[in-house]
Amino acid sequence: MSHADALGLLDQEAAALLVRLARIKPFVLTEPMLLAASVLPRAQMAIERFLARGRHELRHGIDTFRRWLHGEGRKAGPEEAQRRFVALRLRFNAVLTQLDLFSDVITQRSESDNGVWLSGLDAVAADALALPGYIDPPPVICYLDRGIGAAIRRARTRLPGGGDNPVAIIRVPRERMIGSGIASSLVHEVGHQASSLLDLVPSVQAAIRAQAQGGDAQVWALYERWASEILADFWSVARVGIVSTLGLMGVVSLPRPFVFRANLDDPHPTPWIRVKLSCALGEALYPHPQWQRSARAWASYYPLERLDVPRRDIVQRLEAAIPPLVALLLAHRPPRLRGRSLREAMDTAPRQPAQLAAQFERWRQAPIRMYRAPPTMAFAVLGQAKADGRLSPPLGQDSCRLDRI
Numbered sequence: 001m002s003h004a005d006a007l008g009l010l011d012q013e014a015a016a017l018l019v020r021l022a023r024i025k026p027f028v029l030t031e032p033m034l035l036a037a038s039v040l041p042r043a044q045m046a047i048e049r050f051l052a053r054g055r056h057e058l059r060h061g062i063d064t065f066r067r068w069l070h071g072e073g074r075k076a077g078p079e080e081a082q083r084r085f086v087a088l089r090l091r092f093n094a095v096l097t098q099l100d101l102f103s104d105v106i107t108q109r110s111e112s113d114n115g116v117w118l119s120g121l122d123a124v125a126a127d128a129l130a131l132p133g134y135i136d137p138p139p140v141i142c143y144l145d146r147g148i149g150a151a152i153r154r155a156r157t158r159l160p161g162g163g164d165n166p167v168a169i170i171r172v173p174r175e176r177m178i179g180s181g182i183a184s185s186l187v188h189e190v191g192h193q194a195s196s197l198l199d200l201v202p203s204v205q206a207a208i209r210a211q212a213q214g215g216d217a218q219v220w221a222l223y224e225r226w227a228s229e230i231l232a233d234f235w236s237v238a239r240v241g242i243v244s245t246l247g248l249m250g251v252v253s254l255p256r257p258f259v260f261r262a263n264l265d266d267p268h269p270t271p272w273i274r275v276k277l278s279c280a281l282g283e284a285l286y287p288h289p290q291w292q293r294s295a296r297a298w299a300s301y302y303p304l305e306r307l308d309v310p311r312r313d314i315v316q317r318l319e320a321a322i323p324p325l326v327a328l329l330l331a332h333r334p335p336r337l338r339g340r341s342l343r344e345a346m347d348t349a350p351r352q353p354a355q356l357a358a359q360f361e362r363w364r365q366a367p368i369r370m371y372r373a374p375p376t377m378a379f380a381v382l383g384q385a386k387a388d389g390r391l392s393p394p395l396g397q398d399s400c401r402l403d404r405i
Contacts, residue, residue: 006078007069010085014066017092021059024099026052027106037115039106040122043139046166047102054095054163061088094161101159105143105169117177118142121186124375125170128190128239131345134337135197139167140190144174148251150185152192168193176251183240183379184247191235192228200342201228203334211328218314219321222262226269230277234329237281238346239376241356243383245278245294259302260311272302273318280326285343288353290387351377356384360391 026048038044065088073081109115118141125140138155155168170189176182195201205227212220223230236244252259252271259271269277275298283291304312330343337345359381363370370378385391 003074003078007073007081010078010081011066011069014062014069014085014088017089018059018062021055021062021092021095024051024055027102032110037109037119039109039119039141040126040139043122043141043167046139047106047141050163050166051095051099051102054098054161058092058095061091091161097160098163101169105141108143114144118144120375121170121172121182124183124379125168125186125190127375128187128235129168129194131194131198134345135194137197138193140170140193141167142170142172142186144177145171147173148175149173150176150189152189154193154196156196181247181250183376183383184236184244185251187236187239187244187376187379188232188248190239191232194235195228195231198334198336200231200334200336204231204329204332207328207332208325211324216317216321219317222264222269222318223321223325225264226267229268229274230325230329233274233278234281234342237278238285238348239380240383241286241351241353241380242282242288242290242294242387243379245275245282245291246383246387248278249275249294249298253301256302256306260307260315262311262314270315270318272298272315273322276319277322277325280322281329284326284330285346285348286352290353351380353384356381357388357390360385 027044039047065084068084069081073084108118121142122140125142126137129135129137129140131137140155150173151171153165153169153171155166156164159165168190170186172182172186176185205224208220208224208227212224233244233248236248252274254271262270268274276295279291279295279298282288282294304315307315331341333339333341359373359377363381370381373381382391
């Protein structure tokens with residue numbers, strides 16, 4: 001095959017990339033969904049602008065390659081032309097990967113029921129992330145997936161193929177869409193985004209290292225390793241109260257060996273300690289006997305007495321360090337909060353258990369009031385009602401109505 005034939009094949013392949021690229025349309029033209037299920041406009045615009053910019057840059061690169069191919073490329077030869085084309089095709093595949101990433105999220109909005117649920121979760125996540133005066137929140141979108149673990153692809157982090165993610169994308173396990181787990185997991189993932197925006201992890205880790213001086217070095221080294229997950233759990237408890245801990249208990253209710261596993265390479269705290277820490281955070285933020293009851297219930301599910309001596313020793317040492325760790329977290333004053341502590345910034349006064357219980361009673365009398373509440377407040381109120389035994393899972397078509405409880 002002559003040089004001209006070899007270059008002609010590459011020209012055809014590049015032209016085919018342009019044809020495929022032209023068939024990629026904005027999601028608003030391809031994805032049918034109810035208005036109630038749609039992605040919030042700010043998130044939709046951020047995604048479309050990001051993808052449009054990637055398509056424009058790729059189209060420009062293909063055009064530039066083809067002009068080079070018909071000019072200087074004739075002298076450069078097939079090897080150099082092939083090298084440039086391969087780089088171009090890799091970039092093309094990266095653009096398609098980014099398209100698929102957002103397509104997986106948006107396509108679910110056309111699913112019956114699920115689409116509307118997901119739009120609601122977007123609103124909950126946005127409310128959970130809001131911290132006026134301290135956070136410039138990015139758009140947040142949610143989607144469902146298989147598996148047991150929720151996760152977040154944070155906004156403003158690098159995507160595969162290049163470019164910063166324009167929105168935060170939260171993956172919610174399908175099984176988490178019942179019970180207390182949805183609020184707990186969703187707001188926990190939001191907590192990761194908030195921690196990133198406030199630079200909380202490095203400042204808290206520095207505070208933990210200072211706390212460790214003269215203390216139990218092994219225990220504090222573990223808490224420093226787990227700082228990111230601990231802060232996300234703190235955010236969840238602060239936003240939705242007891243339902244965060246109840247949901248966490250459901251999520252980490254695993255076979256006994258996993259509940260006590262302490263993996264130094266895992267950023268997640270040992271599940272047994274994680275629940276105890278969640279209860280302690282709740283007790284500090286929202287004093288009430290319910291936190292001790294929850295801690296005792298958790299300990300009864302997985303009694304320490306059956307552990308081998310070395311494992312029981314490290315678990316008990318970790319538990320003994322929980323009170324000073326909680327005090328450290330709540331009093332911590334990261335630079336981004338400009339002098340305020342984490343406790344002060346979260347504004348927990350309206351979400352004390354007694355106030356949540358009183359709010360629930362008002363909603364029972366006039367359910368329409370519930371729809372005027374901020375989304376995380378609604379979760380906090382209903383979660384408190386569940387913890388108080390005033391709300392149970394719906395067993396009939398109308399049993400979930402507040403005026404029938």
